Amino acid sequence: MARILGIDYGKVRTGLAISDETETLARALQVVEGLSNLEKEVKVIIELYSIDKIVLGISKKSDGSLGEIGELSVKFGDYLKNKFDNIQVDYFDEAMSTKEVEQYLKDMGMPLKRYKKKIDKYAAEVILQYYLNGQRGGQL
Numbered sequence: 001m002a003r004i005l006g007i008d009y010g011k012v013r014t015g016l017a018i019s020d021e022t023e024t025l026a027r028a029l030q031v032v033e034g035l036s037n038l039e040k041e042v043k044v045i046i047e048l049y050s051i052d053k054i055v056l057g058i059s060k061k062s063d064g065s066l067g068e069i070g071e072l073s074v075k076f077g078d079y080l081k082n083k084f085d086n087i088q089v090d091y092f093d094e095a096m097s098t099k100e101v102e103q104y105l106k107d108m109g110m111p112l113k114r115y116k117k118k119i120d121k122y123a124a125e126v127i128l129q130y131y132l133n134g135q136r137g138g139q140l
Contacts, residue, residue, distance in 0.1 A: 002052040005045055006128025008094065008120050009056060009073040014038050015120030017128045018049060023135070026128035028121040039083070046084060054080060054087060057094030057127040092131045098123040 004023055008015035016029040032041045045051060056077045058070040066074065077089040101122040105115055115122075 002050045004053045004055055004128065004132070005042070005049070005051045006055045006124045006131065007042075007057065007073075007076075008098070008124035008127055009076055010069065010120060011035070011072070013117065013120045015122065015124035016041070016045065017121060017124035018045070018051075019128060019132060023132055026125045026132060028118075028125040031118060031121045042080065043084070046087065052086060052088065054089045055092050055128050055131045056080075056089055057124070058091045059094055090131070092127055094123070094127050100126055 003021060004019040006017035006019070006026060008017075012033070014032045014035075016032065017026050018029050019026050029045070030041070032038045042054075054077070056073050058073045059067045060070055061067050074091065077091060080087060081089050098119055101119050105119075
């Protein structure tokens with residue numbers, strides 16, 4: 001059974017997460033530094049895990065329009081659709097996923113400095129988990 005890849009796209013770091021085979025649970029996978037390695041890493045993950053769908057987080061402004069990173073995320077999603085045959089790309093409003101992870105780490109008493117370079121993969125996990133929950137009618 002195929003899995004779903006979740007992406008928290010960023011200019012500096014991009015977080016990746018993957019679903020389990022039942023498409024019920026998401027788990028953080030890795031952070032990719034820079035854009036030059038991103039396509040290569042996504043290709044490896046698609047092949048390794050038989051990915052047929054990608055959920056790409058998009059950031060929106062308070063008025064509902066896309067912010068700069070949101071627009072770049074959509075461009076990256078369009079690129080992925082053209083680059084990889086039979087890959088569906090869905091967009092999901094990330095709505096503060098990184099801030100949510102930062103708050104969680106803070107609440108747990110964990111120093112943000114220690115986790116700063118890992119936060120994006122956990123943000124991708126949050127995006128993907130919310131997407132999966134929505135696909136299941138909000139149930140875990």
